[in-house]
Amino acid sequence: MRITSVQAMPVSYRVPEGRQVTLGIGRTIKRDAVLVKVETDEGIVGWGEAHHGRCPGAIARLIDTTIRELITGMDPLDVVAVWDRVYRMQLASHGMGAAAAMALSGIDIALWDIRGKACRWPIYRLLGGGRNHVPAYAGGISLGWQDPTALAEEAQGYVEQGYRAIKLRVGDTPKRDIARVRAVRSAVGEDIDILVDANTSYTTDDVRRVMPAYEEFAIGWLEEPFPPHDHRSYASAAALGSVPLAAGENHYTRFEFTRLIEDGAVHFAQPDISKAGGITETLRIAAQTSAWKISLNPHTSATGINMAVTLHVLAAIDNPGYFEADVANHNPFRDEVGGKPYELDSNGCVQPPSGPGLGIEIDEEFIRAHPLIEGPCYV
Numbered sequence: 007m008r009i010t011s012v013q014a015m016p017v018s019y020r021v022p023e024g025r026q027v028t029l030g031i032g033r034t035i036k037r038d039a040v041l042v043k044v045e046t047d048e049g050i051v052g053w054g055e056a057h058h059g060r061c062p063g064a065i066a067r068l069i070d071t072t073i074r075e076l077i078t079g080m081d082p083l084d085v086v087a088v089w090d091r092v093y094r095m096q097l098a099s100h101g102m103g104a105a106a107a108m109a110l111s112g113i114d115i116a117l118w119d120i121r122g123k124a125c126r127w128p129i130y131r132l133l134g135g136g137r138n139h140v141p142a143y144a145g146g147i148s149l150g151w152q153d154p155t156a157l158a159e160e161a162q163g164y165v166e167q168g169y170r171a172i173k174l175r176v177g178d179t180p181k182r183d184i185a186r187v188r189a190v191r192s193a194v195g196e197d198i199d200i201l202v203d204a205n206t207s208y209t210t211d212d213v214r215r216v217m218p219a220y221e222e223f224a225i226g227w228l229e230e231p232f233p234p235h236d237h238r239s240y241a242s243a244a245a246l247g248s249v250p251l252a253a254g255e256n257h258y259t260r261f262e263f264t265r266l267i268e269d270g271a272v273h274f275a276q277p278d279i280s281k282a283g284g285i286t287e288t289l290r291i292a293a294q295t296s297a298w299k300i301s302l303n304p305h306t307s308a309t310g311i312n313m314a315v316t317l318h319v320l321a322a323i324d325n326p327g328y329f330e331a332d333v334a335n336h337n338p339f340r341d342e343v344g345g346k347p348y349e350l351d352s353n354g355c356v357q358p359p360s361g362p363g364l365g366i367e368i369d370e371e372f373i374r375a376h377p378l379i380e381g382p383c384y385v
């Protein structure tokens with residue numbers, strides 16, 4: 007089998023006013039994604055998703071010009087060879103760094119979709135897993151900075167849907183963050199796992215101020231208090247209390263995860279399969295973290311493609327953590343690109359799709375109806 011065509015499709019939609027959520031990286035005014043379609047000489051078509059990198063047109067251009075030229079004609083089933091070629095020609099030297107990792111991720115996912123379709127197996131089975139139940143938390147673009155009473159009501163709504171874990175957005179002022187966490191803990195009771203995400207907005211002094219309250223309210227993890235390269239602050243914050251730190255959605259490839267693991271400050275690893283290097287690289291990261299007894303809790307990207315692939319991987323590794331369910335109340339990327347790829351069961355768990363490859367059918371009409379909108383997605 008040979009790769010005959012590689013095409014990136016950037017897609018966007020505006021988030022309606024009144025449904026915009028504010029978090030540590032700003033207020034969401036639109037959402038973006040980059041879908042990747044790989045065609046073969048045997049007629050099998052694979053789909054992947056690259057993270058948008060806050061400039062989806064640039065990621066798409068990298069795929070449609072340079073990377074397409076590098077991999078057309080290669081065997082799509084030999085995912086390691088394709089990964090290695092893109093790595094050497096775009097990531098390792100004089101390439102586009104994070105953008106190349108995102109582009110490579112989308113292509114790698116599409117190749118795994120082709121592998122699954124070629125043998126008519128779902129990806130989780132190809133990877134050695136089963137159609138396992140994975141615990142999910144209510145996350146994504148939700149539970150943002152808002153009045154504590156309204157936030158507690160929103161959180162309670164997810165618990166009523168069946169979620170046993172929820173993730174709040176912090177990274178505001180320590181005082182406001184603590185008031186929100188207190189209100190939500192009081193509303194949902196002791197049995198719900200409350201996670202918090204600062205989206206890189208804290209200082210170490212902020213962590214010192216919030217830590218006693220987060221300990222009191224039994225917070226499950228404090229996610230991304232700092233940018234990923236601020237290694238020193240991670241080390242300092244880890245010594246400030248007993249709430250474990252989580253990070254990884256802004257880490258690329260096993261090489262960056264090596265340092266994250268060895269620094270010893272982070273206890274929940276969160277690679278995004280559409281950023282970290284696709285399935286091929288996330289399996290390597292899973293093996294690394296497994297040896298250190300760190301669970302994998304992938305960051306969820308934008309569309310049903312990333313959600314499906316995340317579930318396949320979580321169902322096939324020995325250190326699965328949570329699946330991040332994007333519970334945004336208006337999310338056509340989740341519901342319409344390939345149909346919502348999971349349903350929450352009564353135990354707050356989800357399963358991967360059971361069909362061949364990703365197990366979802368991509369709606370190309372949706373793609374045509376949601377062309378790229380230039381400009382920032384957070385303001």
Ligand SMILES: [Mg+2]
Nearest residue numbers: 203229230255
């Ligand atoms: Mg996060």
